[in-house]
Each structure stands twice: as C-alpha cells, then as structure tokens.
Amino acid sequence: MRIVILAATALLLGTVALPASSAADPRPETLTLTTAGTPPRSAPAGAPGCTPADANVSLTPSLDDSGKDVQRIIKRGKLIAGIDTNSYLWGFRNPATGQLAGFDIDLVHALAKSILGNADDVEFLSVPTADRISALQSGEVDVVVRTMTISCDREQQVAFSSPYFDAGQEVLVPDSSSVTGYNATLKGKRVCAATGSTAIAFLQQKSYGSTIVPVENQLDCLVLMQLGTVDATITDNALGAGQVAQDPTIHLVGGLMDSETYGVAMKLGENDLVRRVNAVLDQFRADQWDSEYRTWLLGAMGASSGPPTVTYAG
Amino acid sequence: MSQGAAILLPKESGGRGKGAGAMTTPGNNGGAGFGPARPPVQRGAGVLAPPRSPAPGAAPGRRPGQGRAPGRRPEHAPGRLRARLRRVGNAPVRRLWSLGSVLALTAVLFGVLAYVQVVQRSDAATSVVEHSQPLSDDAAQIFRTLADADTTAATGFLQAGDETATVRNQYNGDIRTASTLLAQAAADATPADPGQREIQQLSSQLPTYADLVGVAGADDRVGYPLGGAYLRYASAQMQNTMLTEAQKLYQVETGRLHQDYSDSRSLPWAAIGLGLVALAALVRAQIRLYRATNRVFNIGLLLASATVVLALGWLTTAQSLAASDLGQSDARGSAPLQVLNEAQIKALQCRGAENLNLVARGSTDIYETAWDTVSKELAGPQGYLPTAASMTSADSVAQQAVTAAEADFTTWQRRHDTAMAANDTGDYDTAVSDTIGTPGASTAQQTTNAAFVQLDASLNTAIAHERANVDQLAARGRGDTTGLAAGSLALAVLAGFAALWGINRRAAEYR
Numbered sequence: 001m002r003i004v005i006l007a008a009t010a011l012l013l014g015t016v017a018l019p020a021s022s023a024a025d026p027r028p029e030t031l032t033l034t035t036a037g038t039p040p041r042s043a044p045a046g047a048p049g050c051t052p053a054d055a056n057v058s059l060t061p062s063l064d065d066s067g068k069d070v071q072r073i074i075k076r077g078k079l080i081a082g083i084d085t086n087s088y089l090w091g092f093r094n095p096a097t098g099q100l101a102g103f104d105i106d107l108v109h110a111l112a113k114s115i116l117g118n119a120d121d122v123e124f125l126s127v128p129t130a131d132r133i134s135a136l137q138s139g140e141v142d143v144v145v146r147t148m149t150i151s152c153d154r155e156q157q158v159a160f161s162s163p164y165f166d167a168g169q170e171v172l173v174p175d176s177s178s179v180t181g182y183n184a185t186l187k188g189k190r191v192c193a194a195t196g197s198t199a200i201a202f203l204q205q206k207s208y209g210s211t212i213v214p215v216e217n218q219l220d221c222l223v224l225m226q227l228g229t230v231d232a233t234i235t236d237n238a239l240g241a242g243q244v245a246q247d248p249t250i251h252l253v254g255g256l257m258d259s260e261t262y263g264v265a266m267k268l269g270e271n272d273l274v275r276r277v278n279a280v281l282d283q284f285r286a287d288q289w290d291s292e293y294r295t296w297l298l299g300a301m302g303a304s305s306g307p308p309t310v311t312y313a314g
Numbered sequence: 315m316s317q318g319a320a321i322l323l324p325k326e327s328g329g330r331g332k333g334a335g336a337m338t339t340p341g342n343n344g345g346a347g348f349g350p351a352r353p354p355v356q357r358g359a360g361v362l363a364p365p366r367s368p369a370p371g372a373a374p375g376r377r378p379g380q381g382r383a384p385g386r387r388p389e390h391a392p393g394r395l396r397a398r399l400r401r402v403g404n405a406p407v408r409r410l411w412s413l414g415s416v417l418a419l420t421a422v423l424f425g426v427l428a429y430v431q432v433v434q435r436s437d438a439a440t441s442v443v444e445h446s447q448p449l450s451d452d453a454a455q456i457f458r459t460l461a462d463a464d465t466t467a468a469t470g471f472l473q474a475g476d477e478t479a480t481v482r483n484q485y486n487g488d489i490r491t492a493s494t495l496l497a498q499a500a501a502d503a504t505p506a507d508p509g510q511r512e513i514q515q516l517s518s519q520l521p522t523y524a525d526l527v528g529v530a531g532a533d534d535r536v537g538y539p540l541g542g543a544y545l546r547y548a549s550a551q552m553q554n555t556m557l558t559e560a561q562k563l564y565q566v567e568t569g570r571l572h573q574d575y576s577d578s579r580s581l582p583w584a585a586i587g588l589g590l591v592a593l594a595a596l597v598r599a600q601i602r603l604y605r606a607t608n609r610v611f612n613i614g615l616l617l618a619s620a621t622v623v624l625a626l627g628w629l630t631t632a633q634s635l636a637a638s639d640l641g642q643s644d645a646r647g648s649a650p651l652q653v654l655n656e657a658q659i660k661a662l663q664c665r666g667a668e669n670l671n672l673v674a675r676g677s678t679d680i681y682e683t684a685w686d687t688v689s690k691e692l693a694g695p696q697g698y699l700p701t702a703a704s705m706t707s708a709d710s711v712a713q714q715a716v717t718a719a720e721a722d723f724t725t726w727q728r729r730h731d732t733a734m735a736a737n738d739t740g741d742y743d744t745a746v747s748d749t750i751g752t753p754g755a756s757t758a759q760q761t762t763n764a765a766f767v768q769l770d771a772s773l774n775t776a777i778a779h780e781r782a783n784v785d786q787l788a789a790r791g792r793g794d795t796t797g798l799a800a801g802s803l804a805l806a807v808l809a810g811f812a813a814l815w816g817i818n819r820r821a822a823e824y825r
Contacts, residue, residue: 080740085675086539093675094537098474098743123740126676217677219543226529227547246538 050152053311056261058162059271060312061279065115067272073115073142081108082127082141086219088242089296090147100124103296104145107164107264110288111143114280129217130196133157136267143277144265147238149198151260159270160263161277162310164285168256169199170237174225174249179232181254186210189231192221199234202257222247236260241300261308278312285310407821414817417599417615418810420592421622424585425806428629431582432799435633436792438577439640443788446571447648449502451781453509453564454655456495456516460560461662463488464552467527468669469750469763471545474534489524496520499563508570512563519556523548542673549670553663561659568652575644578791579637582629585802589626592806593619596813603820614816618809625805632798639791647784650705650712654780657698657719658773663688665766668730672737672746682734693723702776709783715776719769726765733762 065074073079083104084091091104105124113119127135132148135141136158149167150160171181179185182202187209193199195214203212213230215221221233222243233243240252264281266273285307293304466485470477496517503510526548534541596619603612664685671681693699699720706712733748751759 084677085742086542086677088539092539093742124742125738125740126742128676128678131679217543219539220547222540223543223547243540246533246540 050155052150052152052259052261055150055152055155055160056163056263056308057311057313058160058263058278059274059314061162061282062272062275063279064272065276067276069142069267069270069273070115070276073273077116078121078123079108079112079116079143080123080125080141081111082132082135082144082146083108083124084129084146085126086217087147087239088219088246089300090238090242091145103165103292104147106288106292106295107284108143108145110284111145111264111277111280114283115276129194132265136265139267142266142273146265147236147262148265149236149260150263154265157268158265159268159274160265161274162281162312163261163263163308164281164289165238165262166305166308167236167238167260167262168258169202169234169260170240170252170256171254172221172225172233172235172240172243172250172252173231175251177231177253179253182208182234182257183254184208186232190229192224192230192233194218194221194235197235198258198260199236202234219243222250225250237301238262238297241297245300282310407824410817410821410824413599414814414821417592417595417618417813417817420588420595421618421806421809421813424588424592424622425625425803425810427588428582428585428625428802428806429799431585432629432633432795432802435578435580435582435636436795436799438574439636439788439792439795441574442571442578442640442643443785443792446567446574447784447788449499450564450567450571450652451655452495452499453560453567454659456492456499457557457560457564457659458655458662459488459492459495460516460520460552460556461659461666463492463523464549464557465662465666465669467530468545468549468666468673471530471534471541471673472669472746472750477531485527489520493517493520509563509566512559512566516556516559516563519551519559523551523556526551539675542675542677545673546670549666549673553666557663564655571648572644575640575648579640579644581633581637586626586630589622589629589806592809593622593626596622596809599813607820612816612820614812614814614819616816618812618816621805621809621812625802625809628798628805629802632795636791636794639787639794643784643787643791646709647780647782647787650702651777651780651784653698653702653705654716654773654777657692657702658770658777660688660692660698661723661766661769661773664692664726665763668733668749668762671734672742672749675742676737685730689723689727693720693727699723706776706780709779712776712779712783715772715779719772719776722765722769722772726762726769729760729762729765 065071083100085093085100087102087104090102091100092102093099094101108122108124109119112122125135125141127141127144127146129146132144132146133154136144144158147165147167148154150163154160169182171179171186173179179189186207189210190213191203191207191210192213192215193203194217197218200212200214203210210232213221213224215224218233218235218239219242221230221235224230225233226247233240234257235243237252237256244250244252264277266277289307297304463485466481466488470481470485473481496513499509499513500517503513526544530541530544530548532541533544596615600612600615600619603615604610667681667684667688671685674681691697699716703713703716703720706716729748733745736742736748737745747761749762751761751763
C-alpha cells in the first residue's frame, strides 16, 4: 500500500517536475528507489543532464528565519528529525544510557541549537531506509539526517542541503578473506547488500560471478558475515566503518567504488528551510566537523581529508 | 442360506412315523429345499413330525406316497425301510448339523468381529485420552514455550543492562522446557510418526537459536547496534522457521487426535451387520423348523436369537452412547481447547511483535504490521477469542474466562496504542516503559506486558477447564463400552452353543 501511494506520488512529482521528459519517459526512475528488490540504476536518471556534481549544488545559505517552513518549526518549538538508530557511529541508541548518539545525531542537535536556540529541542523519529522520502513528503518529519546520499534521482523527490560528508561504496570482508575488492576475486562468493541500495545496483550490473544475498538493513550483513552465511558485504564506507567498529576482525578492501556525498534531506520546495540548514552546515563544517570526525569516525575510517567542498547556486 | 435351510428336510422320511405314523403318511419332500418352488408347507409337515408331537397342521386325508419325489418308489416293507433309513437317514442329521454349524459359526464370527471392532474403538478412545490429546497438548506447549522464549528474549534485550532475574529465569526456563518437551516428544514418537521430522529439526535448531540470543545480548551490552540485528535475526529464525515447524507439529498431532476421535466414534457397522445376518439366519431357521415340525419353539435357537439380540442391542447402544460422549468431548472440550491454544499462540506472537518493534528501533515496520495482522487473528471479528466465546457459550466457567480474556485484550490494545503513539512521536523511552515497565518499579504497572500476562492467565483458566472437560467426557465415553468387547464375544459364543444345542435336540429326534 505504502509503495503504491509512494509510487503514485513519485509519478505525479516526476511528471510535474519534468514536463519535458514526461512524454518521452512517463515512468520516472525514482519509482525504483522505493520498490523492494529493484535497485536504482547506477547511472542516475534524474533531471536531464544532471550529474553528481550538479546534484551537490544547493541553495545559497541564509540565516533568515521568516520563511514559512522555518517558522513552522519555530512555532512548534521542536525540530522533528528522521534518523536511523541502527547505524553505529552515525545514529544509534547507546543501550547503557538509552541515549541516541552518533555523527548524524550531533548534526541534528547543531540544527536545533541554531534554529531554536536549544540543542535538545528535537523530536527524533526513527525512519526505515525505504520510508525516508515518504516521511518528508507527508510532512511527518522536517529533516532527514540519516547517511542519505545526494543523487540526481532523489532530487526529483526531495530537496538536499549542501553535502556534509564524502563517502563511497566499498567491499567489506573478514580478515581471512581472499577477496581484495570489487573485482574478479569475488567469483563464487556470496555477497551481501541491502535491498534497494547502490551496492545491489553495482552487483546486478557486474557481479564478478558472485551470488547476491539481499537483506533489509546493511547491519544484517554483518550478522550473516559473522555466521559465515555470506563471504563479503558491499555497503558505503561510512556504514562499513560502523561495522568494522563493531567487529575488528573485518575490514574494508579495494578502495571506494564510486564517489557519494551525504546531505540533509528536506521536503521539496521548502527552500527557506534548505537555505537555513545550509547556513548551519557552513558553520558546522567550519567549527565542528573535525571534532565530530575525531569522536566518531577517526578510529574506524582513519585520517580524513576534511569536509566536502560545497557549491551554491540560486 | 437356502442351501442351509434345504438340509432341514430329510430326503427320505418314510420310517420316521414311529408313533404318529398312523396319522400321517410318510411323505416326500424330495429334497426340494426351501426355495421358492417348494410345495406348500403342509405337504411335508407330517413327515418331519417327531413321534411325540404329531403336527397339528398335518394335512388330513393325504394319501401315502403323495408328494414323493419322482422316480422314488414307495417303500412298504418295514425291514427294507429301516435299512434304507439307516443308509440314508444320516443325511438329514448331517444337514441339521451343517445348519447348526453355520448358525453357530455366524454367531461366533459376529462375536469375534464385535470384539475386534469394539477393541479398535476403545483403543482409539484410549489413544485420545492417553496419547493423541496429550501429544497435541505437548505440541501446543512446545509452540508456546518457543514463542514465549522469543518474546522474553526481546524483553530482556529491551531491559539491556537492567535485565531482571525474573525475565532471565523465564527465558532460561522456556528454553529448558522446550528442549525437555522436544526430547520427550522424540522419545514418544516412532520413526514412522509424521511429526518426527519437525521434532528433529526443532531439537537441532533450539541450541543455535539460544546461541544467537546470547550473542545479541553480549553485543548489546557493549553498546553495539549489531546486538539488535542479531536479536532480529534470531527472532526471524524462530518466527519463520522454528515456529512454522512447531505449528506443523501441532497440526500433525491435532490431525491424529481428530483421527482418533473419529475412529473411536464410528459405529461398528460390520459387526452390527453380521449380527443382523446371524439373527436373520436364526429366525429363518426357526421359521423353517416351525414349518417342518409345527412346533413354535426350539428352545436352543430361541435362546441363541435372544442372546444375539442382547449382544446387538448392547453393542449398538453402548457404542452410540460412547460416540455421543466422545463427540461431546471433542465438541465441548477438544475443539474449544484447540481454539484457545491458537489464541494463546497468537497472543504470544502479538507480544513478540510488540517487543521486536521496539528492538528494531524503527529500522523496519514489519513488526507493527505483524501486530496488526496477528491481533486481528486473535481478537478480530472472526478471530480466535470471539470463536472461543461462541464455542463456550453453553459453559459458564469457560465463558467467564474467555470473556475476561477478551476484556484483557481490549486493555492490551489500548495500552499498545498508547505505547506506539509515544514511539511514533519519537518518545522511545516512554514506549519502552509503557511496554515492559521500568525496572525496579512496582509490579502493578499499567504496561502492555501486564495486560498480556493477564490475558494469558485468563486463557490458561479456560484451557484448564476445557482440558478437564475433554478428560471427563472422554473417560465417560470410554466407560460406556466397559466390558462390551468381552461381553459381546461371550454372548455370541453362548448364542453359538445355544444354536448347536437347539439343532442337536432336533437332530436327536432322528435317532
């Protein structure tokens, strides 16, 4: 049901956003994002001529709070943020304290502090991967901060902030594995990836003779890898780092398979909020990013070249 | 039959008119038998008449030799007649004895068949009480403990570092009970048992499941989200594989229970049929004898008939009563018991879905969907609780317990909605404490778990009551046929002897 509604909405949005292309291709690629088992094409078919570099361009930052969407949040007194609670280092619940923690969580607190004056004026809402876009479209959440990759494809459905993290797909294997990366050493191996992820799209395009084992959540891959049910996992390196942090006997191999960036997602058309968030991100990248990286990611990912460079337009 | 009857009639009866010979002329029945073509009764009546009691209906004025078989010349010389009698006179006696044997054999066969069929039915009834009902209960219990282990593991996981001893003990107890029951079921089952495969699989999967839950807890304690992933993996093994097998085991055992019930309730038609045949043969023999001798009663055959009637009556009445009592045991005990078992299982699945939804921490909505589906199966319009309520409408004790269970579910649903509303607005801690309570707080918390425990207790009350119903009615059903197998065999053997005795008396008249 949810998929049907989503598909209908996506279709509608796609048609509205792409009057020129709708005649030629009435079925937007965005459909595949929410359909379990059908991964997105690795070559995103967003707006005509959209490149990953174009997708990273966001609206010029502004600290103006008078826009209706920023006002909605201020009047409510709470920022409603869609997050993940199962991504170690990014967004997870510490069982000892019961508190949410991670890089993404800290970013949400920074947003709340800037917009509302109090870092704790946040309502965290755990959103499944497949529901990220619909949660924004229905207005259930104001922002999604959930290791969400900016893509031309998704920009048809949601608005993205400027990028706040550089990432990419990478292969994750146990230390004893003979697999050296996304290459011929995968032959005959069982490779795990989350349903609907970029990793699955890679594997379906070229599997190197491996067997794909799809799961609901990338973390399920670690369970299967520990139980010996799969031989390798493909996920993005940031989430992979979270897995390595939970099991030191596995490691990332072969380098990044592609280049991705994470952004804060908002409802399409809420431009005042996008500008406001970009203003917070500018500050975050300048003042807070390095210490956050050190706190959460340095141990698992090693030294960083710093936050992504950003481009604004409009 | 007509062959057997035919031998009643001596082919040669000339010399039989020892005393009454004056009255009646030795006639000839010509071995015509009792077939449709047989001449009127009166014709041979005098011939067969024993010396002491001349047949009253003997046709007067019949001339000697009348009705004699074609080609047989009248014998007048007493010496030759006697000699001839001695020569052929054994034939009627043999025929009589053949008839007697057939009657006796039919009666005894009836007895043996009745014995076998009654024993089969009482074995099936015994199996209901001592074998298939307990096995079905055990299978339900295996399912329950497994589902409870899964639910409890999730509770312990949600309590994390604060896991209470109660929860830990309950989980450990569930695993122990499940493995004991499985070992017992494996010991009770023969290799040919249909549930054998499930029992073996469950026995090997249970330790693996327990290991996964252990790993989940260990990962969770060091703060890794991986713990939750392990628990969901363990739970998926339980829900998708193990509980499916346990359900199948329960269905197999319940299928056997139904088979035993229907075996024990079927009337022994073969025995009843053969009994009627024996009775008909006896009646027919007596009619023929009456027609031949004009004597109304042959005490032996009469006794035999009465005995067969008695055995038949007992057999039919007792088995019908037993069928009715066992039917009641099935309808008023076993059937509601199965619905209540299913209800308890569904309640456990609801409780598990509720906990796992919190363990999943919003990473999936499959558990909330599972709650919606399973709670409808439990308490929806066609659900197990309303079904149990309508099935127990005639039984106030069970009805009361089921009504209480329905009220408990209403409370549970309300609390569940409150907890989910908290979770949906991001208040995870409130959702958890609404569901499993706060450690150390008073036990009388208004949690969904408390409502579930209440519901479970109400269902247990109803289950215990129905269980007693099953046993009581099944025991009554078994009691209805006490002594029936041996009794009907003894009566039938008696009938056989009586028939032989009756025929013997008749045959003795030829000497």
